[in-house]
Amino acid sequence: MLSSEFVVRSKHINALNTELKTLNFSRAMIQEKIREKARELLSKKAVDLIIGFGEGSLPLRATPLFIRSLEETDRLIWNSFCENNLSTYLHKLSQFKVGLVVKGCDARSIIALSHEKRFKPDQLFLIGVPCQRMVDRRRVKKAVKGEILRAHEQGDQIIVEGEDFKTILKREDFLYPSCQGCIHRTPIKADVLVGDPVEEFPLIETYHEIEEFEKKSPEERWKFFEKESSRCIRCDACREACPMCYCAECFVDSSNPKWMEKGLSPQDLEFYHIVRAYHQTGRCSGCGACERACPMEIRLTYLTQKLNWDVKELFDFETGIDAETPPPLSTYEIEDKQEFIK
Amino acid sequence: MTAYILHFALCIEELMMENPYLPIPMVVKKSHLETTDRMLRTLEFSFINEKDAKAFHFIPGQFCELSVFGKGEAPFGIASSPTENGSLKFTINKAGVVTTTLHQIEEGTEVGIRGPLGNGYPMDLFQKKNILIIGGGFAFTTLRSLITFFLHPANRNKVKDITVIYGARTPGLLLYKEELVEWGKRSDIKLVVTVDQGDKDWKGKVGLVPNVLEEVAPSSENTYAVICGPPIMIKFTFPKLMALRFPNERIYTSLEKRMKCGIGKCGRCNIGHLYVCKDGPVFSYAQLEKLPKDY
Amino acid sequence: MKWKLDKKDFKPFLQSLMVEYDLFAPVQLAEGVSVYKKIDRPDEVDLSSSNTQKPTKEVFFPQSETMFRYEKTGNQHQVTSTEEVERKRVILGARPCDIQAVLLIDQVFSGKEYTDVYYVNKRKATTIIGMACDHPLSPCFCSSMKGGPFHREGSDLLLIDLGEAYLVELLTEKGMTFQKNKFFKEALAKEINSAKEIEERATKKTDGSLPVAGIEKRLDQMMESPFWERVQEKCIGCRICTYLCPTCHCFDIVDEALTNKGQRVRNWDSCLSSLYSQETSGHNPRPTNRERTRQRIMHKFNYFPKNFDRIACVGCGRCIIYCPVNFDIRQTIKEIQNSILQNEK
Numbered sequence: 001m002l003s004s005e006f007v008v009r010s011k012h013i014n015a016l017n018t019e020l021k022t023l024n025f026s027r028a029m030i031q032e033k034i035r036e037k038a039r040e041l042l043s044k045k046a047v048d049l050i051i052g053f054g055e056g057s058l059p060l061r062a063t064p065l066f067i068r069s070l071e072e073t074d075r076l077i078w079n080s081f082c083e084n085n086l087s088t089y090l091h092k093l094s095q096f097k098v099g100l101v102v103k104g105c106d107a108r109s110i111i112a113l114s115h116e117k118r119f120k121p122d123q124l125f126l127i128g129v130p131c132q133r134m135v136d137r138r139r140v141k142k143a144v145k146g147e148i149l150r151a152h153e154q155g156d157q158i159i160v161e162g163e164d165f166k167t168i169l170k171r172e173d174f175l176y177p178s179c180q181g182c183i184h185r186t187p188i189k190a191d192v193l194v195g196d197p198v199e200e201f202p203l204i205e206t207y208h209e210i211e212e213f214e215k216k217s218p219e220e221r222w223k224f225f226e227k228e229s230s231r232c233i234r235c236d237a238c239r240e241a242c243p244m245c246y247c248a249e250c251f252v253d254s255s256n257p258k259w260m261e262k263g264l265s266p267q268d269l270e271f272y273h274i275v276r277a278y279h280q281t282g283r284c285s286g287c288g289a290c291e292r293a294c295p296m297e298i299r300l301t302y303l304t305q306k307l308n309w310d311v312k313e314l315f316d317f318e319t320g321i322d323a324e325t326p327p328p329l330s331t332y333e334i335e336d337k338q339e340f341i342k
Numbered sequence: 343m344t345a346y347i348l349h350f351a352l353c354i355e356e357l358m359m360e361n362p363y364l365p366i367p368m369v370v371k372k373s374h375l376e377t378t379d380r381m382l383r384t385l386e387f388s389f390i391n392e393k394d395a396k397a398f399h400f401i402p403g404q405f406c407e408l409s410v411f412g413k414g415e416a417p418f419g420i421a422s423s424p425t426e427n428g429s430l431k432f433t434i435n436k437a438g439v440v441t442t443t444l445h446q447i448e449e450g451t452e453v454g455i456r457g458p459l460g461n462g463y464p465m466d467l468f469q470k471k472n473i474l475i476i477g478g479g480f481a482f483t484t485l486r487s488l489i490t491f492f493l494h495p496a497n498r499n500k501v502k503d504i505t506v507i508y509g510a511r512t513p514g515l516l517l518y519k520e521e522l523v524e525w526g527k528r529s530d531i532k533l534v535v536t537v538d539q540g541d542k543d544w545k546g547k548v549g550l551v552p553n554v555l556e557e558v559a560p561s562s563e564n565t566y567a568v569i570c571g572p573p574i575m576i577k578f579t580f581p582k583l584m585a586l587r588f589p590n591e592r593i594y595t596s597l598e599k600r601m602k603c604g605i606g607k608c609g610r611c612n613i614g615h616l617y618v619c620k621d622g623p624v625f626s627y628a629q630l631e632k633l634p635k636d637y
Numbered sequence: 638m639k640w641k642l643d644k645k646d647f648k649p650f651l652q653s654l655m656v657e658y659d660l661f662a663p664v665q666l667a668e669g670v671s672v673y674k675k676i677d678r679p680d681e682v683d684l685s686s687s688n689t690q691k692p693t694k695e696v697f698f699p700q701s702e703t704m705f706r707y708e709k710t711g712n713q714h715q716v717t718s719t720e721e722v723e724r725k726r727v728i729l730g731a732r733p734c735d736i737q738a739v740l741l742i743d744q745v746f747s748g749k750e751y752t753d754v755y756y757v758n759k760r761k762a763t764t765i766i767g768m769a770c771d772h773p774l775s776p777c778f779c780s781s782m783k784g785g786p787f788h789r790e791g792s793d794l795l796l797i798d799l800g801e802a803y804l805v806e807l808l809t810e811k812g813m814t815f816q817k818n819k820f821f822k823e824a825l826a827k828e829i830n831s832a833k834e835i836e837e838r839a840t841k842k843t844d845g846s847l848p849v850a851g852i853e854k855r856l857d858q859m860m861e862s863p864f865w866e867r868v869q870e871k872c873i874g875c876r877i878c879t880y881l882c883p884t885c886h887c888f889d890i891v892d893e894a895l896t897n898k899g900q901r902v903r904n905w906d907s908c909l910s911s912l913y914s915q916e917t918s919g920h921n922p923r924p925t926n927r928e929r930t931r932q933r934i935m936h937k938f939n940y941f942p943k944n945f946d947r948i949a950c951v952g953c954g955r956c957i958i959y960c961p962v963n964f965d966i967r968q969t970i971k972e973i974q975n976s977i978l979q980n981e982k
Contacts, residue, residue, distance in 0.1 A: 056963045058776060063963035064871040084962060088873060092926070142668060147687075147774055231666045233691065233700065234904075237875035241961050253912055255439055261893050262904045263701035293961035295690055295877050296670050361720055362751040363704050363890075363901075411707050411714065412894030437917040452714055573920070600916050602890050605751040609887035610906070610913065612936070615943035620750075634860045636932070637922050 012201035019198065020156040020172070023132060026195055027153065030129055031078040033194035034101060037127050038073040041099045047125050051089055052101035053082040059151040059160070060137035064089070076101075080135040080153055080171065085109055085289040088243040090119055098124055103131040105178075107187030108285035108320025109243040115326050116283075118246065128190025130198045133179035138297065140174050143167075172203070178288035178301055181206040189323055207309045213302065224302075225270070231296040232269045234262070238290035238300055239276060244283045251275060277303035282311050282327035285320045362605050365409040365454025366394045370447055371429055378514030381436050382480050383445050384421065387453065388429040398458065400424055401465055402487035403596060403624045406457030407604045408432065408444065416440040417601045417619070420458065421483040423490035425497070430455070433483045433517060459604045460623050463488055463568060463594065472503040474560050474588075476579060478551050478571025479510055482517050484596055485570055489525070498530060505560045509536040509551035509575070513544045534558055552578040555586075562588040570596050580627075590627040597623045597637055613637050640805040640816075641824040642796070647803070650820040651679035654727055658764070661696045662729040663689045673728070684730045687774050688953060692883035693735035694742055696728050697759045700880075700905045704755065704890070708898040720754040726763040734779045734953040736767055736791035738883030744945045745886050755903075764811050767792030771835045773843045776954035778967060780845030784951050787836045797832045804832040847967055848974045849938075849948060856939040858978050860931075868969055869930035871962045872909075878956035878964070879907035879933065884941075884949040887913075908932045934969065 038050045054065030054075045062081040067073060078101075086100055087109045102110065107128060113119065135158060141148060146162040153159075158169045181204055186197040205211065213221065236252075239245040251259050252272060259275075260268045277300075284304045291300040311317050314337070315328035368387040376382040389395035400420060407415045416438075422431035436445045447453070463484075473492065477485045485508075492501055506525070510516045516535065525533045536547040536554045547554065551571065567588050569576060576595070583593055599611040599618040606620035614633040616622065625633075642650060654660055655676070664674040665683040672691040676682060691700070705718045731739075743760065746753035770777070770786035779785055789795055793812035797804040804824055807813050815821065859865075879885045889906040893899055906913060909930070914923045923929050941949035950966070957965050 057965040057968060058957065058963065061963045066870045089871075138669065147772070149775055231670060233880055235876045235880045237873075237877050237961055240873040240875035261902075262889060262891055263893070263902055264904075265701075289961075293873075293875065293877075295881060295959040297667055359752050359754055359757070361718055361754045363753075363755075364716070364718055367714075410892075411709075412892050412899045414892045415890060435917070441917075572918075598916060598918070599922070600914050602888070606748075607746060607751070607753050607886070607888075608890070608903075608906070609745075609908070609936075610889075612932075612940060614935075615940035634935070636928070 012199060015199035015201060016203075019132065023171070024153075024155045026132070027078060027080075030195045031076070034078055034127060034129070035073045035076050037192060037194060038067065038076055038099065039070055041125060042068070042070055042073065046097070047099040048096040049093075050076070050099040050101075050127075051086050052076045052127070053078065053084075053086075056081065059148050060135070060140055078129065080132065080158075081137060083134045083137075083176070083288075083292055085241070085243055085285075085287045087113065088241060088289070090124070090243070091246045094119060094123070097122075099127060100124055101127045101129060102187050102190060103129055103134075103287075104182065104185040104187050105131075105285045105287035106243075107190055108184060109287060111189060111320035111323050112283050112285060112327070113243060114323065115330070124191075126187065126190040126192075128187030128193045130187070130193060130195045131179070131182075131185040132198070133175045133182065133185070133203075135171060135174050136176045140169060143169060143174070175203070176288055176292070177204075177209055178286050178291075178305070180204045181208060182286070184318075184321065188321060207305060209302065210305050210309050213306075225273075226266065228298045228300075228302070229269045229273050230266060231298055232264075232273065233296060234264065234269070234272070235295065237293040237295065238298075241289040241293035242280070243287075243289070244280055245276070251279075273298075273300070273303060277307055280304055281307045282315070282317060282329040283319055284308055362456065363603070365407075365415075365456050366398075367391065368430070368453050368455050370449050370451045370453065373447065373449055376433060376517045376519075377480075378512075382433055382515075382517065383436070384431055384433045384517075385444060385447070386422075386429050386431050387455065390452070395428060398430075400458035401462035402491050403462035403484050404458040404460045405484075405604075405623065406430070406432070406455045406459060407601075408434075408440070409454030409456065410440050410443050410447075411454070413443045414440045415456070415602075417459070417604060419484035419487070419596065419623075421486050423487045423494065425491055425494040433480065433486075435480055456604060459619060461621065463624050464566075464626075468501050468566055471501060472561070472563075472565040473501050473505070474565050474567040475504070475506045475508075476551060476555060476567065476569040476571070477506070477508045478575035478579075479515065480517060481570040481572065481596070482508060485568065486518055486521070488568065489531070490521075493525070493528070493531060502564070503560075504531045505558065506531065506533045507536070507551060507554055507558060508534070509538065509549075509554065509571075511538045513537050513541055513546075532558075550578070551575055552582050555579055555582045559586060562586050562592070565592065567593045568595070569593065590631060593627045594624055595627070595630075597625060599623075599637055639824040639829050640807065640821040641799070641802045641828055642805050642820055643802045643822070646820045648679040650818070651676070651682065651729070653818075653820070654729075655679075657725065658727040659724045660727050660729060682729065684768060687770065687772060687777075688732055688735070688955065690881055690955070690959070692738060692881065692953070692955070693728060693731040694739055694883050694886075696726070696763070697739065697756050698742065698746075698886065698888075702755060702903050704901045704903055706898070706900045710897070720758055722758045722762040724762075726759065727766060728763055729766045730768045730796075731765055731792070732770055732953070733767060733786060733788035733790075733792070734770075734777070734784055734951040735883045736765060737779075737782075737784045737788060737951045738953070739765075740791045741884050741941075741945070741947055741949055741951070742886050764793045765791065766794045766796060769795055769797045769836070769839070770843075771798050771839050773839055774954060774958075775842075775844075776957045776967075777842075778844040778847050778952035778954065780840065780843040780952070781847035781849055782948060782950055782952040785845075786839040786843055797835060799828055799831055799835070802828065804828055843952075844967075847952075847970055849970060852948070852970065852973060853939050853942045855973055855976070855978070856935060859973065859976065860935075862976065864972070864976055865927050865931040868972065869926050872926055872930055872964055873962060874909055874911070874926050874929070875961065876907040876909050877959050877961070879909055880905060881955040881959055883951060883953055883955075884937070908936065934966075934973075938970075938973075 041047045049068045053062040056063045085106045148160045150161045156171045181202045183200045367390040371388045372386040405419045409415045418432040540548045601611045602608045604619045606617040611618040660676045662682040663671045665671045671689045708715045746756040773786045793809045795806040887906045888903045915921045937949045
């Protein structure tokens with residue numbers, strides 16, 4: 001898994017330090033700006049509803065919040081636990097004008113969805129938040145002995161308290177791997193940015209985990225995947241959390257032709273994850289929602305990262321960066337490479 | 343084409359209690375198309391083991407889960423009457439994997455059934471009453487069972503007047519055409535067959551079932567109504583029944599719901615706290631009024 | 638008389654059990670992820686987490702279970718049922734909430750008219766060694782649902798972790814057959830007292846204040862309430878809550894087939910799945926997430942109580958902990974109880 005060393009490009013050290021110093025201030029400011037914007041949009045009736053984040057009912061959690069009135073805007077929050085990709089809700093809200101709070105990765109999903117014509121042009125108002133990277137709540141839980149009863153952020157620290165402990169953790173040590181490698185934290189094509197655009201740099205090389213993984217032999221790599229997928233309980237949370245999975249009939253539910261069974265045979269579990277990852281090729285923004293949703297903590301981002309890397313290498317394409325360029329796997333050009341045709 | 347019988351042997355060591363998920367072995371005796379659109383086919387099955395045949399007692403309105411090994415199971419109302427000894431008839435609409443296989447199945451092939459399941463029509467309540475039967479389209483299957491039962495000499499005296507209104511979209515889509523002709527000749531049953539749209543050969547009535555009901559205007563006094571049909575037909579026929587002053591307690595219907603186990607365990611077919619497979623599929627409107635509109 | 642099992646004797650005790658029984662216990666699949674599995678070696682057992690992901694019911698009602706196999710040989714169809722249980726079983730480490738849930742599901746699967754032999758055979762063959770919760774988690778609300786961290790109903794034996802040893806309570810006839818077990822020693826008075834203190838502390842920790850009284854009657858009036866549209870908005874329709882819920886019992890039956898042989902299998906299913914109530918005609922009585930989440934909540938708090946006099950929730954907290962969007966059933970219960978009904982307006 002991840003080493004705790006950060007490969008920070010030296011020219012970004014100043015930017016990182018500034019970012020760390022101003023975390024508290026910018027978090028509070030972002031939160032206030034989100035509320036302001038929500039109030040403005042709702043009072044002008046520019047949107048039917050706002051989807052943002054609210055206080056979770058458990059420590060280290062935030063929860064998606066749907067608000068329609070001015071009184072509710074004070075419930076909107078912003079912190080390092082706002083980990084969901086809210087664009088997944090758009091598929092069931094096609095008749096409404098929606099104000100959506102988006103991080104960098106979420107905005108990329110929106111651009112990918114717009115290529116697929118999943119919503120009408122002026123249906124969305126994107127409230128873009130330049131992201132300070134999200135905290136991996138599972139790793140925080142595992143770092144302490146005992147149940148965390150309260151948690152809050154202070155600057156670049158996470159302070160967790162239990163019945164008989166209070167521990168201060170360095171926030172930087174507990175970021176999601178996908179966030180550590182992210183270089184698109186400022187939402188692209190947002191209608192408004194509620195914070196200053198951040199300097200884009202990764203804390204570890206963007207595809208670092210995959211590069212390390214590729215050094216292993218094919219047998220070792222398969223063993224890893226076999227072990228991860230063997231835990232799968234077919235709950236389909238990865239699919240539902242993913243904004244790009246919106247097929248009316250998913251391939252797993254097809255009975256004619258029947259691609260796979262509904263049980264827990266290892267072949268079916270492996271087949272499901274491989275095919276679902278492939279269906280994301282050229283469409284995945286690397287938001288990590290799939291992995292974060294999985295109750296069995298399967299490392300799904302290994303698959304998506306690898307495919308994203310391949311798409312970058314083979315087609316020089318990254319999902320959701322450019323609203324004009326369509327995904328390479330949904331277009332055909334005469335000049336497309338054909339070496340695989342023998 | 344030689345038909346060959348596949349024998350079905352159950353290999354169970356010591357059965358502690360009866361396993362309700364194991365199908366009873368049956369063989370396909372006959373298969374013929376019912377409708378001109380080729381979507382409805384009646385299959386007749388007979389029991390392979392005599393002891394299964396002897397133990398199988400059912401009443402009209404009950405259903406069975408038909409098992410096609412390798413394809414799956416699906417529930418079908420029993421179209422034959424308990425008076426038609428030795429075999430069971432089902433009319434099957436070709437819609438999915440199991441039903442398509444049943445449409446293509448050869449006579450002599452072995453299948454399984456689990457049943458009889460469900461509550462069936464309230465035969466006790468029908469005693470000494472008039473019966474009004476309203477059917478639409480291919481929901482007529484269990485109504486055939488009910489009518490055939492009461493027309494049998496041993497049972498005809500159990501009920502008073504029998505009125506049947508049966509409608510289909512076109513003449514070709516009527517089920518049990520030969521039987522309809524036979525019933526029409528009888529004096530102890532009033533049969534009105536209607537179609538939404540006639541054709542050049544059709545000499546019978548043309549009209550939607552709700553309108554025909556209004557026309558026939560059977561008396562609701564001392565009468566039980568049984569109505570089975572597509573939702574749209576029920577939606578427009580029900581107010582006509584109300585206008586004829588049928589109370590909810592005397593209107594019965596057989597509900598459709600996606601089912602799996604058929605015995606109230608898998609949870610799927612619930613309407614509120616009742617299960618269509620176990621507490622139904624036959625319900626009175628008085629019962630349905632108290633249940634959530636979850637069907 | 639109370640017994641104890643020294644922790645140094647724990648593995649030998651398990652080893653001795655495995656001679657006679659198939660032993661099922663929590664096994665760690667990854668850090669923080671554990672499920673019940675059949676144990677091959679005592680060191681596979683992991684009792685460190687407060688609860689497994691998949692609940693104890695899985696031992697009686699596996700997520701994927703073959704019901705019968707069939708084989709076509711020439712003109713014969715050979716059907717072999719898999720309902721028999723080969724060996725006696727012991728479940729080790731089941732939490733009181735999960736055991737309560739098994740008692741609830743018992744009522745569904747056993748029955749005068751039809752008996753689910755697959756479930757019942759396993760139940761009959763199994764001895765349950767429960768593990769009391771000395772450190773319940775804060776989302777646990779078993780005490781509000783007629784349970785509690787030391788609730789004894791359903792356990793044949795109950796283990797209480799005293800630190801160096803487990804206090805062992807033999808609760809049923811099946812449990813009493815363990816009296817002569819060579820690893821059980823007589824518990825000392827101070828150990829028994831220590832267990833009492835742990836029980837008191839733990840029971841205080843769980844939330845017993847959730848207002849569930851009368852929720853069934855309240856829901857009777859809420860079937861068409863706009864409440865359902867609102868409450869389900871953030872639900873993404875994944876099935877985690879139903880798959881990890883110890884009282885959920887819905888399943889699907891399918892055939893898996895090769896040319897001449899195959900099997901009929903039952904797999905867990907969920908009312909939250911969009912195809913769950915899809916009818917062949919194309920009609921779906923529960924077309925959107927609104928109807929489906931309503932079904933789930935009504936089933937737990939209204940339909941099941943109508944049939945069995947108990948709310949189908951044991952307060953284990955899994956649906957709260959694992960929901961990707963932090964849907965909290967405790968909040969939903971409070972909202973239902975506080976909702977203004979038509980006739981109260």
